[in-house]
Amino acid sequence: MEVPIINLSNPNEELVAHAVVKASQEWGIFQVVNHGIPSELIQRLKDVGKEFFELPETEKEVIAKPEDSTDVEGYRTRFTKDRDGRDAWVDHLFHRIWPPSRVSYRFWPKNPQEYREVNEEYASHIKKLSEKIMEWLSEGLGLRREALKEGLGGEAVEYLMKINYYPPYHGPDLVVGAPVHTDIGAVTFLVANEATGLQAFKDDHWIDTKCTTSGIIVIIGDQFQRMSNGKYKSAEHRATMDKEKTRMSWPVFVESSLDHEFGPLPELITGDDNAPKFKPFVYKDFKFSKLKKLPLD
Numbered sequence: 001m002e003v004p005i006i007n008l009s010n011p012n013e014e015l016v017a018h019a020v021v022k023a024s025q026e027w028g029i030f031q032v033v034n035h036g037i038p039s040e041l042i043q044r045l046k047d048v049g050k051e052f053f054e055l056p057e058t059e060k061e062v063i064a065k066p067e068d069s070t071d072v073e074g075y076r077t078r079f080t081k082d083r084d085g086r087d088a089w090v091d092h093l094f095h096r097i098w099p100p101s102r103v104s105y106r107f108w109p110k111n112p113q114e115y116r117e118v119n120e121e122y123a124s125h126i127k128k129l130s131e132k133i134m135e136w137l138s139e140g141l142g143l144r145r146e147a148l149k150e151g152l153g154g155e156a157v158e159y160l161m162k163i164n165y166y167p168p169y170h171g172p173d174l175v176v177g178a179p180v181h182t183d184i185g186a187v188t189f190l191v192a193n194e195a196t197g198l199q200a201f202k203d204d205h206w207i208d209t210k211c212t213t214s215g216i217i218v219i220i221g222d223q224f225q226r227m228s229n230g231k232y233k234s235a236e237h238r239a240t241m242d243k244e245k246t247r248m249s250w251p252v253f254v255e256s257s258l259d260h261e262f263g264p265l266p267e268l269i270t271g272d273d274n275a276p277k278f279k280p281f282v283y284k285d286f287k288f289s290k291l292k293k294l295p296l297d
């Protein structure tokens with residue numbers, strides 16, 4: 001069993017759209033290749049992120065998440081325990097990359113200097129790719145191609161960059177740096193360095209995701225599962241730590257703004273067979289309930 005790989009350069013768009021819809025229904029996670037984002041740009045994104053994480057701690061702390069902040073933006077170094085109580089050490093940085101009105105450059109590294117230019121270029125490419133995928137997913141629900149983007153908030157939809165940095169773990173067993181979870185937002189686009197570690201849970205098995213150097217992993221999140229009334233599946237996944245190599249990953253979370261209300265799209269709730277399977281939520285309340293593990297429906 002392998003996480004599906006979809007070649008977006010196939011000239012038969014109908015086939016590509018069908019593959020994206022099928023993978024989102026059956027897996028909730030897939031890899032796209034030949035997606036139009038230059039591999040050279042993806043490499044530069046990885047290089048500038050790695051350069052930042054290799055700076056001395058004091059330089060990284062300049063953009064630390066403020067102690068009193070209720071938002072996620074900023075650099076954090078975090079010691080955690082996995083589900084079985086084993087140690088895991090994960091450093092990360094969060095900053096929004098879109099829309100411009102929600103970007104706080106104070107949380108973007110100033111060193112290396114090209115960090116900003118590379119991330120801005122990547123943001124415009126990821127937005128384009130994300131909107132294309134949303135169109136196919138909308139049509140896969142039998143709706144207008146704008147339906148999911150509009151239901152998520154239209155031009156106010158936010159793109160949140162995260163960089164994960166998992167140092168090598170030399171212990172005897174598998175250690176989980178990112179414990180099993182589903183993403184809270186709508187959809188995530190992830191690239192990673194050469195160390196493997198991302199695993200998806202399918203049919204009672206953990207499946208390794210082999211992220212190629214220029215491939216992008218697409219992960220359906222809770223918002224799209226709920227907006228599609230369960231037709232698309234938010235994928236359970238986790239990330240393990242490598243024994244020898246430092247692992248890094250760059251997920252971009254696509255989500256609505258905090259005050260936006262979302263739920264099963266009204267166009268899908270027609271007739272007795274299509275009762276809503278999920279409650280509508282204001283996104284900030286949904287995030288809060290999910291993070292606090294409160295009952296949702």
Ligand SMILES: O=C(O)CCC(=O)C(=O)O
Nearest residue numbers: 164178198238239249251
């Ligand atoms: O590092 C990875 O591949 C997965 C990261 C992840 O799931 C997360 O940061 O939410």
